Amino acid sequence: MTTSSVDMDLETVFNAHFRKLVYFSFQIVANKETAEDIVQEIFLKYYKNQEGENAHAAINNLLPYLYSSVKNASLNALRHHKVEAKYLEQVAVSEVDEDYIATSITRAEVIAELHLALEALPEGCKKISYLSFIEEKKNQEIAQELGISVATVKSQKQRSLQLLRLRLKPEIFGAILLIFLSE
Numbered sequence: 001m002t003t004s005s006v007d008m009d010l011e012t013v014f015n016a017h018f019r020k021l022v023y024f025s026f027q028i029v030a031n032k033e034t035a036e037d038i039v040q041e042i043f044l045k046y047y048k049n050q051e052g053e054n055a056h057a058a059i060n061n062l063l064p065y066l067y068s069s070v071k072n073a074s075l076n077a078l079r080h081h082k083v084e085a086k087y088l089e090q091v092a093v094s095e096v097d098e099d100y101i102a103t104s105i106t107r108a109e110v111i112a113e114l115h116l117a118l119e120a121l122p123e124g125c126k127k128i129s130y131l132s133f134i135e136e137k138k139n140q141e142i143a144q145e146l147g148i149s150v151a152t153v154k155s156q157k158q159r160s161l162q163l164l165r166l167r168l169k170p171e172i173f174g175a176i177l178l179i180f181l182s183e
Contacts, residue, residue, distance in 0.1 A: 010050075013062055014043055021070050028074035029081070038077060042069045110175045117167045121160055128153055129160040133176070 018039060025035035046062070046069075111134075118129050131142045132153075139157075143150045165173050 010043075010047060010062075013066075017063065017066065018043075021066055024067065025070050025074040028071070029077050034077055034081075035074070038073045039070055042066060042073060045069075106175070107179060110172060110179060113168060113172045114164075114176055117164050118160075120167060121163055125156050125160040125163065128156040129164075132157055 021039040021042070022032070022035045025038045026032055029035055029038070043066075046065070114133060118126050118133070121129060127146065128142055131137045131145065132139075137145070139150050139153045142148075142153045146153075164176070168176070
């Protein structure tokens with residue numbers, strides 16, 4: 001049998017079974033383009049590997065070979081997709097972790113600067129600021145704990161902020177405001 005007749009037989013098989021094989025692959029990979037690529041790749045591999053007289057004999061057994069090859073290639077593609085998805089998920093988690101770590105480091109540095117700056121404040125401002133910024137207590141709670149009015153707490157916090165603004169670098173003071181105003 002001539003090579004051109006084998007080519008015609010292969011073309012006939014391709015035309016007759018391509019859509020069925022794509023549908024079969026699609027049932028596994030759930031993506032039409034991937035399924036089409038898999039089937040085309042299987043036909044291409046078969047075409048490249050056929051040799052002379054054995055090619056015609058192989059055409060007769062081609063359909064079981066094609067289904068088996070498409071199934072295996074589809075399963076491989078599915079596994080590859082799952083590995084890629086897992087990797088992308090890990091990268092996304094890693095990026096989130098890196099952002100979280102960077103934010104945590106920045107926050108820790110800002111809090112350390114705040115502690116140093118609070119130590120330099122007058123005693124009344126220091127105590128109220130510590131309770132407000134570090135222990136994150138509300139004005140009412142601070143007033144009750146110290147036995148003073150809420151108005152005194154507010155005025156002492158205002159005074160503290162003015163003194164902190166003078167003592168801290170603008171970016172540190174801004175970060176402190178962002179941290180404590182966003183909570």
